[in-house]
Amino acid sequence: MAIKVFRDDDANAAVLKVDATGAGGRRFNNELRAIGNEDGTCSILNPDKSTDDNDFHEVTSVAFSEFVDENGDALGGDEAATCNALNAILRNTGSIDGSAPVITSATAITVSDTEAVNYTLTATGGVGYEWSNIPAGLAVESGNPRKLIGTITSGPNTYTPTMTAVNYYGQTTETLTITVTSSFANTKSLDFQNQDWLGANAALLDAELGRASNGAGSGDAWTIHLWFKGGAHQNNSQTIFYFGSNDVTNGGHLFMRFLGGSDTLRFQYGSQNNYLRWEGKDNQGNSLNLLPAGTWKHVMLTYDGGTTGSASGSVSDYYSRFTVYVDGVDETSNGTWSHGNYGWSSDIDAVNLRVGRYQSGNYLRDCLVDEIAVWGSDQSANVASIYNSGTPHDLSDLTNGPDHWWRMGDGDTSPTIRDKVGTAHFVMNNMNAADIVNDVP
Numbered sequence: 001m002a003i004k005v006f007r008d009d010d011a012n013a014a015v016l017k018v019d020a021t022g023a024g025g026r027r028f029n030n031e032l033r034a035i036g037n038e039d040g041t042c043s044i045l046n047p048d049k050s051t052d053d054n055d056f057h058e059v060t061s062v063a064f065s066e067f068v069d070e071n072g073d074a075l076g077g078d079e080a081a082t083c084n085a086l087n088a089i090l091r092n093t094g095s096i097d098g099s100a101p102v103i104t105s106a107t108a109i110t111v112s113d114t115e116a117v118n119y120t121l122t123a124t125g126g127v128g129y130e131w132s133n134i135p136a137g138l139a140v141e142s143g144n145p146r147k148l149i150g151t152i153t154s155g156p157n158t159y160t161p162t163m164t165a166v167n168y169y170g171q172t173t174e175t176l177t178i179t180v181t182s183s184f185a186n187t188k189s190l191d192f193q194n195q196d197w198l199g200a201n202a203a204l205l206d207a208e209l210g211r212a213s214n215g216a217g218s219g220d221a222w223t224i225h226l227w228f229k230g231g232a233h234q235n236n237s238q239t240i241f242y243f244g245s246n247d248v249t250n251g252g253h254l255f256m257r258f259l260g261g262s263d264t265l266r267f268q269y270g271s272q273n274n275y276l277r278w279e280g281k282d283n284q285g286n287s288l289n290l291l292p293a294g295t296w297k298h299v300m301l302t303y304d305g306g307t308t309g310s311a312s313g314s315v316s317d318y319y320s321r322f323t324v325y326v327d328g329v330d331e332t333s334n335g336t337w338s339h340g341n342y343g344w345s346s347d348i349d350a351v352n353l354r355v356g357r358y359q360s361g362n363y364l365r366d367c368l369v370d371e372i373a374v375w376g377s378d379q380s381a382n383v384a385s386i387y388n389s390g391t392p393h394d395l396s397d398l399t400n401g402p403d404h405w406w407r408m409g410d411g412d413t414s415p416t417i418r419d420k421v422g423t424a425h426f427v428m429n430n431m432n433a434a435d436i437v438n439d440v441p
Helices: 079-090 202-209 312-319 380-390
Strands: 003-008 013-017 026-028 033-036 041-045 057-063 108-112 117-120 128-132 138-140 147-150 157-159 162-167 170-175 177-181 189-192 197-200 222-229 238-244 253-259 264-270 275-279 296-303 322-326 336-340 352-355 367-375 404-406 426-429
Touching (some): 202 222, 222 238, 275 312
Antiparallel strands (some): 003 013, 138 147, 157 177, 162 170, 264 275, 367 404
């Protein structure tokens, strides 16, 4: 009894008629598979109906010559040829002459770092589909081996998973290039006028900026990063960033200031009586003009964690603990160092954390601040990638991202300036939503 097997293209299904003279027939959606028994017979397996214990066959051990097409012509001249021909029909794998699959879906896609991947592999003559080298965050959809879904968690980069289409004549492999772009956008900064300032819980930065005694080494190291645009006011004591004791006369603290009268930067570490101070002026007192009014500048300060006082013969070593970068350039040696009582050898207490204010007063005047970040490590080796040729970028994409990061308006709602990485959120004082402005580097 002949068994007629052919395709119903309208239904995209294989038709199996056990009685070749009968009407109708059963239709199968590409799930059947022909198997040679090495004795001149072929069987047709239905994997969907099979179990772990038993294979289910729609046709069992029928002579190869009994399988015919819809016109009654033999499908092959021997067992192997007949099985290949049957699989070309049953699995819709292509022509009987042995064509491997041809992948027809796109081999390159682009998504943002917050966008989900939803990619379907298509291939002419494909039967089985395989994936390898899948990036973290993506997975093959359950029940659909052609589909890759999920959101890549490793950040902006280029990823190259491998996709393979298989049939009974061979396989075809292609690389899918997934380009992940950054969704980062810098659109806001904070505008500080006289008596405007931010305050946060300094204790939450004790691990990064605090220390218990004279610097113990790399464990006490830190990096402070921000973008700054100075105003035209001539006040020389405008505090950009402050951390440390409430007793500024005797207690340890650090500050960064804008010297409005000379458009430059001052950094001081210690107390008002015992300190190390760097100023962006040369030995003749001429300003280096590091922070020209009305111009966005990138400022980065680093501390290597070493000792900072109090032996007169070691002051140069104490100075060397700190590096001052402006727009990615090391300006430390161009400026001038000074000290009070040979530096600071005691602790830095995590009592105050402020932007735009010293312990009291010394406010910013008509200045803008953006993208403040703090690391509990010396990031001098990474200044180029952090500065990023003058373009603010997603700091969390760095190999060593910051421990605290305030976007200074982007994603914030007055009166809270969120710490994007930690929980040391700033509170706006004497400020409101109008101070979140669209002026950015």
